[in-house]
Amino acid sequence: MLTLAKEGLLTTLGYVGGQWRPAADGATFDVVNPADGGVVARVADYGADEAADAIAAAEAALPAWRAALPKERSDLLRRWHDLVLQHQEDLARILTAEQGKPLAEARGEILYGTSFIEWFAEEGKRIYGDTMTVPGRDKRILVIKQPVGVVAAITPWNFPNAMITRKIAPALAAGCTVIVKPSEETPLSALALMVLAEEAGMPAGVLNVLATTKAAAVGGRLMASSAVRKVSFTGSTAVGKQLMRQSAATLKKLSLELGGNAPFIVFDDADIDAAVAGLLVAKFRNAGQTCVCANRILVQSAICDRFLDAFVKAVATLCQGDGAEAGTSVGPLINSAAVDKVSALVAGAQAGGARALLGGGPAARAGHFFQPTVLADVSPAMEIARSEVFGPVAPVMRFETEAQAIRLANDTPYGLAAYFYARDLGRVIRVYEALEYGMVGVNDGAISSEIIPFGGMKESGFGREGSKYGIDEYLQLKSVSLAGFNLP
Ligand code: ADP
Numbered sequence: 218m219l220t221l222a223k224e225g226l227l228t229t230l231g232y233v234g235g236q237w238r239p240a241a242d243g244a245t246f247d248v249v250n251p252a253d254g255g256v257v258a259r260v261a262d263y264g265a266d267e268a269a270d271a272i273a274a275a276e277a278a279l280p281a282w283r284a285a286l287p288k289e290r291s292d293l294l295r296r297w298h299d300l301v302l303q304h305q306e307d308l309a310r311i312l313t314a315e316q317g318k319p320l321a322e323a324r325g326e327i328l329y330g331t332s333f334i335e336w337f338a339e340e341g342k343r344i345y346g347d348t349m350t351v352p353g354r355d356k357r358i359l360v361i362k363q364p365v366g367v368v369a370a371i372t373p374w375n376f377p378n379a380m381i382t383r384k385i386a387p388a389l390a391a392g393c394t395v396i397v398k399p400s401e402e403t404p405l406s407a408l409a410l411m412v413l414a415e416e417a418g419m420p421a422g423v424l425n426v427l428a429t430t431k432a433a434a435v436g437g438r439l440m441a442s443s444a445v446r447k448v449s450f451t452g453s454t455a456v457g458k459q460l461m462r463q464s465a466a467t468l469k470k471l472s473l474e475l476g477g478n479a480p481f482i483v484f485d486d487a488d489i490d491a492a493v494a495g496l497l498v499a500k501f502r503n504a505g506q507t508c509v510c511a512n513r514i515l516v517q518s519a520i521c522d523r524f525l526d527a528f529v530k531a532v533a534t535l536c537q538g539d540g541a542e543a544g545t546s547v548g549p550l551i552n553s554a555a556v557d558k559v560s561a562l563v564a565g566a567q568a569g570g571a572r573a574l575l576g577g578g579p580a581a582r583a584g585h586f587f588q589p590t591v592l593a594d595v596s597p598a599m600e601i602a603r604s605e606v607f608g609p610v611a612p613v614m615r616f617e618t619e620a621q622a623i624r625l626a627n628d629t630p631y632g633l634a635a636y637f638y639a640r641d642l643g644r645v646i647r648v649y650e651a652l653e654y655g656m657v658g659v660n661d662g663a664i665s666s667e668i669i670p671f672g673g674m675k676e677s678g679f680g681r682e683g684s685k686y687g688i689d690e691y692l693q694l695k696s697v698s699l700a701g702f703n704l705p
Contacts (some may be wrong), residue, residue: 219257219314221307226409229260233267234274235421241266246430248405249315251540251549252584253388260404263429268396269439271425275367275394278422283392287342290390293561293702294338297417301331301410305614308378308409310541315403316377317548318503318542319587329354330379332667333386333683337538340688341390351693357699362692364392365470366446369439371432371460371531373452374551377403381410383671383682384449384472385424391691393447395527398435402551403430415420417561417627418581436460443467447691450474454631454676472680472690474508474672476605480626481511482648484619485519486527488660491529495662496611499525499636501535501589502663504547505556505609508677509634509656513602513615521615525593532611535589537580547609549585559608561601566612568602576610597625618642623651632674636662655681 221227229245230237239245244262251256282290291306311324317328328533349358370384377399385395399407404426409428429435439445440463447470450460454475465469481499483492485658499511516524540548550556556579563577595602595612602612616622626635635654641647648655655673658664665671670681682692 219310221310223304223307226304226307226412227258227311227466228408228412229258231261231263232408232411232415232426233271233368234278239513240264240268244303246401248315248403250314251551251687252541255583257314258405260408261262262431263350263427264431265434265438266668268427268435271396271427272367272439272442272444274422274425275396279367279394280422282394282420285392287390288346289334290392291338291341291368292549293420294334294341294386294390294635296329297414297419298334298338298411300417300635301327301334304413311409312377312403312406313540313548315405316374316645316648317540319545319548322503325359326337326376327377329356329665329667330376330382333379333382334585336683337390337688338669340387344391344692346686353688354701355700355704357645357704359697361695365442365691365693366393368393368447368449368691369398369445370394371398371436371439371452372400372407373510375404375503377406378410378449381407382543382619384451384689386419386686388421388447388449388681388691391688393691394423396427396439398432398439399426401432410552417609436464440469441462446470449680449690451606454678457678470611470690470693471670472682473678474682475633475676475678475682476631477508477510477673478605478629478631479509479602479634479636479654480511480513480515482515482622482635482637483517483520483524484622484637484639484644484670485517486640486644487520488640489520489524489527491660492524492638493531494661495515495636495638495658496528497531497535497662499658499662500548500611501532502579504550506551506607508605510607511611511636511662513625514611515616516613517622517623518615518617519656525574525591525613528611529591532589534686536588537589547589548586550608551585551587552589555607556587559587559606559610562601562604562606563590563592566595566599567595569599571595571599571601571612597628603629619648623648627653629650630676633677634658634664
């Protein structure tokens with residue numbers, strides 16, 4: 218049983234047009250704790266009709282929200298940020314209950330998540346246009362930035378709080394109204410954020426939350442609507458491509474933050490202890506279920522045995538368990554399908570000659586647990602090196618030269634995050650310039666913050682979240698050519 222200081226944060230109704238409502242057809246779905254299979258809550262299961270209502274509500278709320286002073290929107294976001302901070306512990310408990318990550322990580326995610334609300338409360342006041350030189354004596358040219366309109370934000374379960382705030386805070390700050398469709402695995406964190414947004418004074422219709430298991434029907438309605446002018450999506454590459462196809466009919470502005478296949482390269486001049494510590498974070502955070510998790514570990518031959526030795530010792534200290542229990546550093550995977558997928562990848566690698574130096578299979582306990590695993594002798598052609606693992610498995614391969622490492626690292630359709638450890642400055646510059654990735658951690662295994670632009674290249678998608686660039690995703694340029702004023 219989930220006990221909270223503020224009971225009202227655990228809500229089971231969706232939120233449309235300023236109202237908490239059950240589904241019109243009365244449907245509900247269970248939100249399950251992945252650590253023990255227990256039902257955390259039964260939530261209203263919305264459908265396409267509620268999506269249509271949300272679009273209408275967001276459209277109706279747009280003129281007033283767009284016309285509000287940036288400072289007014291900023292003040293509201295700031296109040297929301299303060300409320301999130303005030304209720305950090307409850308929000309973290311809800312997050313761990315539905316998602317499984319250790320409470321310490323959940324608390325960190327609430328801080329990370331609300332850092333975007335704070336950041337964009339400030340950025341919203343700093344939207345600047347331009348003036349240009351003139352093409353004729355009687356003309357003046359200026360460029361203004363305006364909110365793009367109604368935004369749909371479709372988000373995944375691995376960061377049930379932060380993936381939402383990273384999208385909706387810049388959208389709201391820019392003057393857009395928003396419809397959020399959280400993952401069916403983790404709707405409670407989204408709804409809890411909405412409770413606090415309402416308490417902060419969010420006007421009816423400005424922010425709407427569609428909890429649903431009918432992702433295709435709800436997504437289809439959002440994508441088909443000509444009122445929805447922007448879609449920001451984080452999730453799988455397959456669904457991202459589908460949304461892009463669906464958006465063609467109405468040519469929506471898109472941000473797609475899709476899958477990754479992050480290389481983590483350790484060169485022979487690296488500080489090995491630092492690389493082990495960085496990899497521990499980059500690999501095992503959220504039980505390996507992040508799109509920037511190290512997915513392929515490439516280690517230069519001369520130091521590979523030494524590195525593996527130190528790394529296996531470090532991984533052996535991780536403590537797997539229910540995220541709500543003190544001391545847990547690796548929680549469960551999100552569901553049984555995830556355990557099956559990771560098991561198949563590991564079994565396939567072992568059949569091809571990889572060796573499990575630690576772990577290697579599901580943990581012998583209830584819940585969706587896969588043991589922290591280190592695989593040696595992995596080769597680039599194995600499926601585990603080609604697809605996103607999304608589990609606590611570190612596949613390690615050897616390489617000989619810098620050029621080979623770069624070639625291997627770039628040999629993937631993905632291009633989200635990459636990491637490498639090296640100390641030679643020339644090598645550092647050569648390698649970060651050559652990596653075809655939207656984000657590169659150099660001697661750094663934890664790259665995310667509200668300050669750094671987050672986003673990918675190639676089939677990891679496009680658009681940037683956070684940073685000074687993030688708000689541009691929710692703005693459009695308007696060029697104004699002024700003439701007819703009898704100018705000199
Ligand atoms: P993951 O594998 O991480 O769950 P998905 O891409 O399946 O990634 O899910 C990310 C988000 O996309 C979730 O909110 C999910 O419900 C939503 N989603 C899945 N399929 C569709 C779809 N056909 N249309 C719109 N949203 C979808």
